[in-house]
Amino acid sequence: MTVSPDHTSVPRWPDEPPDVDPTGSSYLVVSTGEAGRAVASRWTAAIASLAKPLWAHHDSGESPLALDGLSRELAAARVGTRVMVAAPERDVLDTHARLSVGDTVACEGCHRTLIVYHHVSRLHGAYLGYMVDAEEPTT
Amino acid sequence: MTVAPAQPLASSPLAPSAAVREGWLILRVAGVSTAGRVRTLRLVSLTGDTLPSFTPGSHIVVEAGGRTNAYSLTGDFLEPIAYEISVLRIPDGNGGSRWIHDDLDVGQELSVSPPRSAFPPVASAQHHVLVAGGIGITPILSHIRAARLYRRSFEVIYAHRHDAEVPRLRELRALCGPDRLELAQGRAQVTARLRKRLAEQPLGSVLLICGPGPMMEATETIATELGWPSQRIHTERFSTEALDPGSPFTVKLARSGRQLLVPSGVSLLEALEAAEVPVPNLCRRGVCGECRVAVKAGRPEHRDLFLSDEERTANDSLMCCVSRAHDAVLELEL
Numbered sequence: 001m002t003v004s005p006d007h008t009s010v011p012r013w014p015d016e017p018p019d020v021d022p023t024g025s026s027y028l029v030v031s032t033g034e035a036g037r038a039v040a041s042r043w044t045a046a047i048a049s050l051a052k053p054l055w056a057h058h059d060s061g062e063s064p065l066a067l068d069g070l071s072r073e074l075a076a077a078r079v080g081t082r083v084m085v086a087a088p089e090r091d092v093l094d095t096h097a098r099l100s101v102g103d104t105v106a107c108e109g110c111h112r113t114l115i116v117y118h119h120v121s122r123l124h125g126a127y128l129g130y131m132v133d134a135e136e137p138t139t
Numbered sequence: 140m141t142v143a144p145a146q147p148l149a150s151s152p153l154a155p156s157a158a159v160r161e162g163w164l165i166l167r168v169a170g171v172s173t174a175g176r177v178r179t180l181r182l183v184s185l186t187g188d189t190l191p192s193f194t195p196g197s198h199i200v201v202e203a204g205g206r207t208n209a210y211s212l213t214g215d216f217l218e219p220i221a222y223e224i225s226v227l228r229i230p231d232g233n234g235g236s237r238w239i240h241d242d243l244d245v246g247q248e249l250s251v252s253p254p255r256s257a258f259p260p261v262a263s264a265q266h267h268v269l270v271a272g273g274i275g276i277t278p279i280l281s282h283i284r285a286a287r288l289y290r291r292s293f294e295v296i297y298a299h300r301h302d303a304e305v306p307r308l309r310e311l312r313a314l315c316g317p318d319r320l321e322l323a324q325g326r327a328q329v330t331a332r333l334r335k336r337l338a339e340q341p342l343g344s345v346l347l348i349c350g351p352g353p354m355m356e357a358t359e360t361i362a363t364e365l366g367w368p369s370q371r372i373h374t375e376r377f378s379t380e381a382l383d384p385g386s387p388f389t390v391k392l393a394r395s396g397r398q399l400l401v402p403s404g405v406s407l408l409e410a411l412e413a414a415e416v417p418v419p420n421l422c423r424r425g426v427c428g429e430c431r432v433a434v435k436a437g438r439p440e441h442r443d444l445f446l447s448d449e450e451r452t453a454n455d456s457l458m459c460c461v462s463r464a465h466d467a468v469l470e471l472e473l
Contacts, residue, residue, distance in 0.1 A: 123263050
């Protein structure tokens with residue numbers, strides 16, 4: 001990726017996993033893979049010391065994440081709940097979009113060719129794309 | 140919302156509509172109605188055209204008897220044929236609300252700013268919890284209209300005092316229907332209702348609060364205790380408390396290289412104006428966001444009500460009408 005790190009608006013993801021926010025009323029923790037498990041166990045230990053309700057789920061990461069339990073918990077959750085996910089960023093967002101950064105796709109609305117880029121929509125929690133051949137003369 | 144500036148703007152002409160500020164509108168009072176201490180005005184264009192659309196929760200600044208006060212727009216927000224504001228009579232205020240109550244009549248012309256948005260809805264929210272206290276119902280009315288138009292989920296908790304008439308109640312009941320409006324009278328009942336409702340909101344809800352300072356603080360405290368993140372709590376404040384005069388500091392202007400001393404009791408904005416460095420400004424009390432200035436070096440002492448917590452900790456801008464400096468020298472991008 002050849003962008004200037006000082007000026008790009010591509011989001012910078014934190015290098016270290018965030019700490020548990022102690023102001024939550026209850027917590028949902030989801031993790032995949034061994035690295036995810038290590039982070040999640042630090043979180044669950046911290047939550048246990050807060051003596052607040054916790055629901056945790058771990059997947060190996062080798063097969064698609066089983067989301068039924070989480071979906072049920074989310075539907076019942078109330079504001080005050082903190083949802084913490086420890087999994088590879090790209091896996092999470094790629095799974096959402098079923099595409100990877102650098103792939104091209106036709107816009108469903110205008111059929112322009114879009115390239116999936118590192119920018120992320122905060123509204124949709126998904127990668128954004130832009131028209132890849134905007135400089136080409138139309139045919 | 141009834142923001143009453145601490146002092147009239149230096150440029151305020153005393154004769155209404157004698158001079159229009161750039162971009163301001165001259166509107167005619169097409170209707171007035173008074174209920175208790177609240178007077179509601181309908182303002183229309185002189186040509187009969189529709190007025191600029193606005194974001195729900197927006198306010199206009201009204202020149203009222205030589206004063207400038209901000210009032211929330213309560214009516215339709217898409218190409219409205221009239222702007223509607225409700226003004227609480229404040230006997231010991233700066234005189235703007237008294238002038239609107241006592242001296243203003245149908246047919247008169249008023250100079251008003253274009254609508255300004257500082258309390259918008261959250262488009263991605265699953266549910267809006269709208270909490271109003273007293274005359275703080277005014278911006279909430281336009282939020283309710285938007286929620287109905289766009290079929291957004293919402294509920295209203297309206298706190299009012301035992302003795303006072305409840306502003307805009309009939310209209311509110313009609314807009315909300317029986318299931319989305321809860322009235323709470325007096326502090327104990329308000330606290331109990333808030334504790335119950337704020338513990339029951341689905342993920343993705345946002346809380347919007349407008350009312351008197353103590354009521355807003357109590358609501359924020361309850362929400363925070365129940366685990367609401369601060370980004371999900373949005374507030375619209377009426378006014379600031381009187382601020383202390385503050386310590387003197389030096390301000391460096393990065394573009395010209397000039398240095399100015401800001402003495403105790405003089406605001407940064409006043410010091411800049413005295414040095415003929417123009418800064419756009421309006422409310423002059425840290426509410427409207429107009430006088431935001433970029434900070435190049437030094438830590439600002441934020442005393443405004445406009446910036447978010449993130450913007451405050453970034454320390455890269457300040458509202459020069461009320462905010463000062465923690466450091467001896469503050470360098471500005473001016």
